[in-house]
Amino acid sequence: MSSHQVGSYQVKVLPSGLTFEVASGQTILDAALEQGIDFPNRCRQGVCTSCVCKLRSGTVVYLPPEPLSDIDKAQNFTYCCLAYPDSDLVLHHPFIRG
């Protein structure tokens, strides 16, 4: 990935190192699925937690109501089915392979 597309952010998932772009207005999950990435998900509504990653760096935003509990915030959990990147991100999810 040589240059940074305007209006999109780069998301990297550790430990695999898988990297993909998320266009503005797209959730992390939608962008991953659109690019053929096998990203865990079930409910796509912030309930099942299968898409939840740990945020290692960067910022995400949610449409209200924000799905995060205090514990989620303390643990840096990110609901990828609902989260919109607000910067380049580094996430951690043990089951996502590159």
Ligand code: FES
């Ligand atoms: S897909 Fe269920 S919480 Fe995101």
